Amino acid sequence: MATKRTTSKKKRVIRKKPSLDFSVTGLIYCTMMMFIGLAAINTQANLLFGVFGLMIGILLVSFVISGLVMSKLKVERAMPDHAIVGQTAAVYYQITNKKRYWPSLSVSLSEIDGVDAFARQPSAYMLHCANGMTASVPAEILPLRRGVFELNHYQLSTSFPFGFVKRAINKHQKDNLVVLPAIGGMRRELMQQFRSAESVGQNVRPSRGGSDDFYGVKEYRSGENPRFIYWKRSARGGAIVMREMTRVSPPKLLVLIDTCTGGDKSTDRYVAIERAIAMAATIIDRAMEAGLPIGLIVASGDKWLNVLPNRGKRHRLDLLTHLAQLPANASQDVNALLAIAQPLIKSDTTAVLISPGNVAMSLAQSVRGRLVALSSKADQYRRYFQFDDSIDFALGHVG
């Protein structure tokens, strides 16, 4: 039975301190101060009057210094390029103390906006920043769900020097953080299945960039490995040229993700879709590592997102970013997806269809297109994939 979506969403309490507050330590201190004052009045011991005055002075100076510590602090948030669901990342804060003489000590920094996306409120602690200096402090974040999150308001707080008085100021700086879908482990057999196109001879087409056979020559550019300079040809031509060798082109991979809810608004369906996206992200990550060109076809709202197979870190990040921002799809079902993908599934391409439900494929589809179908259902995905138990896919969808 499908559970309601709202049950898995917990209301997080965001710790936002008032701009000026008195701590329990401060109250205890005041009680002690009163006690000393009473002792001084009772005994008329002059040293105790001195101590009483000293304690009043310390209380006053606590107000002054806590304000001083927080003044003229310039904070810049440095975001990571991206974060991944279930993996920690660090947000750095460059805190510059613009004061001429006074240092800033013991300043805590907490994010206020976009906190729901993380396992705990991102917080950093700056022990010390001398006058005119900059300190860089990290805050560890553990994203809970994929998407693009905006971090804007944050709070600086301190209870320095004695912990009696707490001061806080709010600042803002708009930054976006792309949280990529969870990337888990994948069984090697699946990768071998993807590479099955290699075993078919006509699919292997040599391309340059390897070290197998002679491919051609090209002009030498500074920085290239001088081992490959083709000296004979260079001597003949008068310009330095170098050899280019061939490499075997690996088979291409085309990932097809079925994100259609099909009118089912249950949590299980959303979880299955999210898991499908995480499986796709895992395949992209592993296949990129293995050097396979990868493309992606998925319904993005009413439109189709169609990314041709390619390689490289940039391409990987582009694909994962697309997955991070993928919205739910209510109309484009798996048949539509296959219809769109069909023209792109060529002889050197292996298509991987990931669907939240069971996929019923015709024999023709299976044989002609070399289609690998994977289901993200709870009882099936574990055959090939493994995700960290702490990842809750119910939190993962973008509403």
Added chain:
Amino acid sequence: MYDIKQFRPTLYLLLLLGFTGYAIAAGAPALWLIAVSATILNKWLFDRGRFKPMPRLVANLVTLAFAALLVLRVKQIPGPPILAIGEFLIFLQLVKLFEQRGNRDLAQLLILSLLLMVSAAISTGSLLFGVIFVVYLFLSLYCCLLFHLKTETDHAKAVVGVDERKLNPMTLKQDQRFLSRSMRRLTGFVSAVAIFMAIFVFLFFPRGTGAGIIGNMAFKPAQAMTGFSDQVSFQDVARITQNEAEVAKVAITRDGEPFGAPGEIIYLRGSAPDTYVSDPDDINRWKWIRTVDTNSDQIVASRGQAYTLNSVPFGTVRYKQEIRLLPTGSDVIFAMPGAIEITPQRESRLKFNPIDQVIQLNEHLTGELPYTVVSTGQIGPDEPRESRSLADSFLPEALRQRYRLATPEPVRRYPVPVRIKEFALQDEVAGTDTKGNLAQQRLGTKEVSPLDERLASNFETYLKQEFLYTLDLTDAGRIADQDPIEQFLYDFKRGHCEYFAGAMALMCQSVGMQARVVVGFKCDEFNSVGGYYIVRQSHAHAWVEVLTLNGWQTFDPTANREANPLGTAASMWKKITYFFDYLDYTWGNNVVNYDADSRMNLIQNVDSGLTNTAIQTSTWLQDMKSWFDLQNFYWVSSGLLSILVVAMVCAIAGAMVYFMYERMRLKKRAKRIGLGQLPTSDQKRLARQLAFYDDLIQVLDRKQVQRPAHLTPMEFSQSVGYLPNEIYSSVQRLTRIFYRIRYGGQQLDSDQQRRLMRVVYRIEEILQTRRS
């Protein structure tokens, strides 16, 4: 995250200071030794990594045991329990030291240490403690700041949970380099504000009101004095050891002029027992007691108010004594003979007996008592001549009416032992004149006789010349049930001051004279640095007062008990001691004894000072106003206007010159940097921004490192590889910044410019150091 390494040593130092302060206040060196040893052991264990916290159960049991001990101590020791609580606090700290696991234990240690110092501050007012206390307070502020940082850092480590490897090494380096400096600055600021407030509250907080509202919890119990006793008994036959403990400090002025010199003796009267008794039922069988009618005591009280005790004619020499009396264990108040007026500086109830001129407290002195007495230096002829004597146990009715006293109950008479009378009647003791033995002549008279002064003088001289002074009577075996004064006169012929005074007073009384023993202090130790007498237990003394026609005269029959000849030429060590004693005295007078009157005086002084300033300013303004009459106004205003115009012209001219100079300087700099071909506005902007590079080139040029015209700045920076590494990398860095500004359009703010200039100065310093 940076570890607060400074905290632990500071905490140990703070604890040691606390132990030391308490040991000074309570006079407990053994406790200090235990506490310090345990602290050092704890530190040693920590440093060696061998420390293992005591189990909580054991710690709790030990604490309970100490609490039980505290209860027992409080029950055993009469008086305020503050010192027993202090001991308990020390033991608690030691338990915490060996139990410490986390910041909570450290916080408890800090609080316990502070409470210990507070309990010590209640118990003492000594200068040494005061100095330690001030140092302790500064250190505790520093320690609290460090502790707060430590707790926050530990909390951040636990909550923020950042991997140590993700921390910026530059930030950690900055912490290591500048944290101590920052802490010093903040501690200085905190200390300055806190001390200002402490002084303010100390000076202006109302005093007196509310004293004792929760009972007396202060002061250590009065220490019985071994030197002075208000009773003179002769029961103990033992060696009396000199006690050098201080009793009082006495600053004297004579008719307004400072009085006193090394070796000059002063007598401070205490009690005046007038009757020698022998009570076989009493343990102290032979003793001098004071039988004066105490119903005649006048109660004087309140603080800061002068009470007239006696009236003297105008023109009489007056000795004003400012006395700080430490707890004596008795109720006697000391003053020079002939007290006229007394002003207690603390709330205290004083009794004054006009008959024997004895001043007493209503209860035993438990704390330090400052007071001021004005005396004539001798009990003059105006005093009642018909005071109690052995012959007359009752006051004459005339005297009784004079002092409005009730008729006393008859008291038991004690006859003078016969053998003492016989001794006094001897010719060589009493002296003779043409009519025969003086004592024999005196026997027939009841009233005060002209012979009394001569007789007393003869007794005094005889005792001084024929008897020996000693504090060691252990070898003089006393015969049981025999009068010690008789033994002194007939057998031993030696003794201490009480024997001499007792014998003389008895001899006088035996021939019908009125005499009494006076116990107090005979002091000759004068602190020339501070200008006051230091009264010690060893100065305790007894002498005799005899009623003569000139009033009560002081006679000191004790042999060989004169001023210390060394007193006239104090050694260097003595001078140093006096100096520290003077500091202690000043501390006591100005800090420990600061009271409501001092506060009122200060407020009045501040008030009058402000009023005077206001009046002076107002007068000055009035003068100015009157000077600015119509004629002067035009003259002055036109003059001022002219000055203003000239000043403005000068300022404009100066600004123009400065502007031109700046422009020229920027132009030259632009040319030096190679910006000559740029538009003027860009030249000026870049010349301002690239001042650091120009300075760098000039600094290098001064050190014969010149940039050839054909080298670009980057090529030049790469060509100076022969310079020290630090300079080479700095030059490269500055050149890269130069490129970013010159070609990348980057702008530097003033802070960044200042920092780059600092780098250039640093390069110059290094080059100069290398050269030298």
